[in-house]
Amino acid sequence: MSVNPMAYEAQFFGFTPQTCMLRIYIAFQDYLFEMMLVVESVILKKLDGFPGCKISPFQIRKSTEKFLLFMKEHFDKLFSKMEEVLLQLVLNIPKNVLLPEDKVHEQYPYSKEQFQALQDEIHQLQKQYRAEASAGQALRAELEEQKAVRAELEKILQWFDGLENICREHGTGNFKESFAFLTRNSKKLQDVLKDVEEKSKKIKKHDQLL
């Protein structure tokens, strides 16, 4: 006889149906025995009020046992029928029924391989994201460096422009030209000076001869 553990039902009800039935059986049986004892004691008490009667407690006990035995037999038969119905119709979950809490198993029946593939995919995405994140950091670092470098270069350019502006302000137009002009003029001056020197030398000589 294979025993159905009714584990799914236990999941739903919070107890095993068979345990529930057993508890009820024991409780019912206890009441039956209790009631019979009460009946017996009541009868015995009543008999005490009839001192002349020939009925012994032993006879009463025998009657009680007889009745109890009879009741117990019927009780067991009736109870087992009741238990059958309850276990089949009331305390059971039909084979085609899935409890709502287990819906995921119907929606996502992933095999070991599929599950592993999904996990691998996620690891892969995480790796890629980390790579992109560090690439982004490196790019932004370069952007900052570029800002600093650009600032320096622009400063230098501004300095050059400033220099030209100064020269323009002082009317010498192109410094290069002025420089060249200056150079030519000083050469001319030097030539003139030389001339003057020679001429003055000639005059001195003349004066000496006179």
Add this chain to the structure above:
Amino acid sequence: AAGGGGPGPGPGPGPPVPAAPGRAQVFTTVVDTFLEKLAAAGSYQRFANCYRCFYKLQPEMTRSIYDQFISQLQSSIKEEIQEVKDEGNLDVLFNSLDKIVEEAKNREEPAWRPSGIPEEDVRSAMVPYLLKHRSYLRKVLKEKEEENRKVAESVLAGRDRIAELQQLIEARKHAWQ
């Protein structure tokens, strides 16, 4: 078929089932039937027969003792049933199970059952979270890639600009030599 659609077992306490009554109803009916049949079996005739000597002595008392016995037994049993129902919150559970069974009435294939191996069963429970996580990762990865693409463009433009500035400076330098 679910609920009370199946036939009752033999001439036992199976109640006539018109349109599938709920589990709570069946439970109550089944217990009532049990008590009825028990009382019928343990009839007054049987009782009086067993306690014949006392019955002969005190027939009325016998009757009254029997009546009390049966009624006390039945009310104790009913009380016990009610206790079981209250402790297990059975009425609520029965109704909810009836609903669940009703919703599944068009499905014929056997449904999933726990395999008994937690590592296997927990997989399906985790899948929805993993799927969510995966789609989140895909989204942020895409955003990050897009962001980086833009920054990369700025970086390249910046490099061009710096090269340009360097050229201008070279030109000025030459002009002054």
